[in-house]
Amino acid sequence: MTRFYKLLSALGVSALLFACSTAGLVTAPPSPPVPEEDAEVPVDPGDGAVVLPDGAVVPKLELTFVNELTVQVMPSDRGAAILDAIRTAKTSVHVEMYLLTNDDVIAALRTAKQAGRDVKVVLNKDFPQGGNGNLKAFNALTAGGVPVVYAPPAFTFTHAKTMVIDGTSGWIMTMNLTETSPFDNREYLVRITGAAEVSELETIFQADFTNTSKDIPGRLVVSPASATKLDAQKRLVALIQQAQKEVDLEGESLADTQIVEALVAAKRAGKTVRIILNDREPSTGQDAAIATLRAAQIPIVKVGTPDIHAKCIVVDRARAYIGSQNFTQTALLKNREVGVLTDNPTEVAKVVSTIDADYAKSTPF
Numbered sequence: 001m002t003r004f005y006k007l008l009s010a011l012g013v014s015a016l017l018f019a020c021s022t023a024g025l026v027t028a029p030p031s032p033p034v035p036e037e038d039a040e041v042p043v044d045p046g047d048g049a050v051v052l053p054d055g056a057v058v059p060k061l062e063l064t065f066v067n068e069l070t071v072q073v074m075p076s077d078r079g080a081a082i083l084d085a086i087r088t089a090k091t092s093v094h095v096e097m098y099l100l101t102n103d104d105v106i107a108a109l110r111t112a113k114q115a116g117r118d119v120k121v122v123l124n125k126d127f128p129q130g131g132n133g134n135l136k137a138f139n140a141l142t143a144g145g146v147p148v149v150y151a152p153p154a155f156t157f158t159h160a161k162t163m164v165i166d167g168t169s170g171w172i173m174t175m176n177l178t179e180t181s182p183f184d185n186r187e188y189l190v191r192i193t194g195a196a197e198v199s200e201l202e203t204i205f206q207a208d209f210t211n212t213s214k215d216i217p218g219r220l221v222v223s224p225a226s227a228t229k230l231d232a233q234k235r236l237v238a239l240i241q242q243a244q245k246e247v248d249l250e251g252e253s254l255a256d257t258q259i260v261e262a263l264v265a266a267k268r269a270g271k272t273v274r275i276i277l278n279d280r281e282p283s284t285g286q287d288a289a290i291a292t293l294r295a296a297q298i299p300i301v302k303v304g305t306p307d308i309h310a311k312c313i314v315v316d317r318a319r320a321y322i323g324s325q326n327f328t329q330t331a332l333l334k335n336r337e338v339g340v341l342t343d344n345p346t347e348v349a350k351v352v353s354t355i356d357a358d359y360a361k362s363t364p365f
Contacts, residue, residue, distance in 0.1 A: 092119070097121070098127065173188070174324060204216060204222065221236070254290075257289075285328065285329075324338055
């Protein structure tokens with residue numbers, strides 16, 4: 001019995017010592033799992049950052065939106081506004097054009113030169129492939145004393161459609177100056193009056209007219225990729241990614257994978273995405289783009305008339321891109337192209353109502 005009490009006493013002391021030794025312990029939270037060496041760790045892009053479709057993460061792109069401008073929807077005036085701008089110029093007319101075949105425009109440029117205006121023209125040389133659709137204009141302008149040059153060969157194409165009048169106003173267009181474009185096509189003509197934007201447009205013209213490199217501030221949407229610090233492809237992808245509710249695209253062609261992936265991502269994020277395309281411009285790249293967009297259940301439509309030659313993106317019915325860039329890699333990164341972003345409510349509303357009307361009368365692509 002004595003041994004039994006001694007054993008209990010020993011056990012009691014041990015229990016007491018154990019209780020005392022553990023009384024102050026706090027259980028530590030479990031350590032977070034360590035990812036395997038090859039495991040992909042999700043990246044937090046940070047406040048407002050943009051994740052490009054190729055996975056690259058960049059800070060939120062501060063896009064420049066131009067307010068001092070007006071938009072003209074074509075076909076509307078058969079090109080009267082362009083002719084009037086040339087005919088009423090007081091000091092200078094500088095034109096850079098992918099395709100110039102309109103006899104009235106050519107005649108107006110010659111007349112302006114004869115009236116003492118500083119008229120200069122830059123033309124694309126290699127269209128159609130292996131030919132020169134601008135040869136007639138080149139010869140006619142030269143014969144009229146107008147200094148005219150072919151664009152620098154460094155660009156795949158010079159697809160820009162711009163005009164600077166008197167150094168105080170400029171035109172950024174989706175429309176070539178041909179005989180049929182003002183009558184048959186859906187086009188957007190943007191007349192800019194902001195001093196900074198007009199100056200940049202003139203800088204682009206002078207660089208191409210003299211085949212020299214000039215610093216381009218980047219207020220406009222300019223191609224090729226080397227032209228500005230933020231290339232056209234990244235600007236348009238960012239525009240789409242910054243949409244909150246809606247994205248509308250109206251264009252002649254769509255094949256750029258970055259643009260396509262941004263549209264698909266917008267759709268998957270619950271945004272409304274609509275696309276209007278020209279079905280007269282088939283290509284392997286566009287066929288692949290359409291297949292990807294259809295798989296994401298994005299509606300793609302076509303319009304019989306007018307012929308869709310526009311190049312336009314509208315987000316949230318409040319901000320828009322208009323320019324010469326088709327939605328292809330060549331246009332965005334390799335050609336000479338010029339476009340503009342705007343959030344001018346009155347002018348964006350014109351584009352929105354036009355897209356709504358075109359979509360309403362469309363048929364599936």
